[in-house]
Amino acid sequence: MEGSQKEGVELLWSPAHSALSLPGSQSFYLEHTDDILCLTVNQHPKYRNVVATSQIGTTPSIHVWDAMTKHTLSMLRCFHSKGVNYVNFSATGKLLVSVGVDPEHTITVWRWQEGPTSLDSLSRTGAKVASRGGHLERIFVVEFRPDSDTQFVSVGVKHMKFWTLAGSALLYKKGVIGSMEAAKMQTMLAVAFGANNLTFTGAINGDVYVWKDHFLIRLVAKAHTGPVFTMYTTLRDGLIVTGGKERPTKEGGAVKLWDQEMKRCRAFQLETGQLVECVRSVCRGKDIFISASNDGTARIWDLADKKLLNKVSLGHAARCAAYSPNGEMVAIGMKNGEFVVLLVNSLKVWGKKRDRKSAIQDIRYIAGGLGREEKGISPDSRFLAVGSSEHTVDFYDLTQGTSLNRIGYCKDIPSFVIQMDFSADGRYIQVSTGAYKRQVHEVPLGKQVTEAMVIEKITWASWTSILGDEVIGIWPRNADKADVNCACVTHAGLNIVTGDDFGLVKLFDFPCTEKFAKHKRYFGHSAHVTNIRFSHDDKYVVSTGGDDCRYLPG
Structure with missing residues (x-):
């Protein structure tokens, strides 16, 4: 009996994004009395299907409601004049930030679940936490950092501000351009966030600005040929999707996928037939996963609908599978010691290798951003770790193409491999073995790390x-x-x-x-x-x- 490696399947998740949907029927929330200007969906699991919307009007209100039941959960009575044009929930889902259409474009933070209960609807009225004038020019986007209830960023006409909620006060720092050549403050239309307090903003001239804290550190000139209207970050892998105005070419169109540092780009053809493509909103795919089985097949499933989307015959019994961080490839380990790399969209074989004769027990792509872009392989997909029953973990360099060259292996593994996990920076891998010992090794040389102080400081990506x-x-x-x-x-x-x-x-x-x-x-x-x-x-x-x-x- 070999732990989790008995007959059956193994699966790993695609780094995809799930949008709110109500398949098969339409229903309506009917409590608004005038044109609705904005909508946001609470992303915290505790508040699944909670939506906030607001409207124009001299005394506008923000409605927080349940998308499934259509019941109003909270009503925020605004002092914003003329209307509310943007709303966004905080990381925990408990706070909501709003932007008014008034001359000062007032920014208000709300605790939407607090306040007295309304007798007529049994919904709460919400409580204002803090408020301050945002800017005299129009604000297009205000978004909380995805890991914070106290920090958010606002962007608009030739300005951007980094805000901090301190008790009942709102404090801000302006974005500092510094002396960077060719950089000047543009009208900013979109914002996204990265690790280590990075912020990305999309400009009206097609540039993307990269900020560390509130200082500009990089300028990606002409990320799009026209305005960058929208940006989206997938938190799991840090990849950034941008959408803008673009003339389609053989290399792609108005939707582009970037690495964590905005240094590598993959553009997508939308095939609209238009001379100029224009994208206003982007996210990442549907919720899917892959399973690989002893029946010799790999199958892609739709999680929400619980339906089979695609399958492919592998020719041999399979034991494990792993998506690449960008979701474009999947590696599958076989019972006969072979592993294959498939292109997800087509399920065609990109490459395969067999350096072992016994079952591949676990397989993992590196989670960090080491390496450089070569042959269409992104840096965050450079190394593949393959653990087998032969007491080995082999490392393969995917940037060398379909030859799948082995560049190192872990030494002194006492038994078969059960599970593996990379560190967040991609420098280490932890290996659980059939001897029921967990070991840490360097990547890709494979040297075992035994210093407890070093191991304690490692942050694991999974x-x-x-x-x-x-x-x-x-x-x-x-x-x-x-x-x-x-x-x-x-x-x-x-x-x-x-x-x-x-x-x-x-x-x-x-x-x-x-x-x-x-x-x-x-x-x-x-x-x-x-x-x-x-x-x-x-x-x-x-x-x-x-x-x-x-x-x-x-």
């Missing part, structure tokens, strides 16, 4: 290990070593879910450092659970069974 001090509490009393097969920590890092030999799925707090920790249990599998993953937004868990041949989204 956590699927069933071993370590961080997960002691997931093991039940009197458990055999093989009883817990698989685990996965949420992208937010708050919870861990496990699958075991008894068909149970369990949810714990993370880290889980106390023995026999409290947890929630979920039933559905009749046999052992072979693998488990959270969706990109942590709203769903998908588990896969072995002998029962089932996958269960929940």
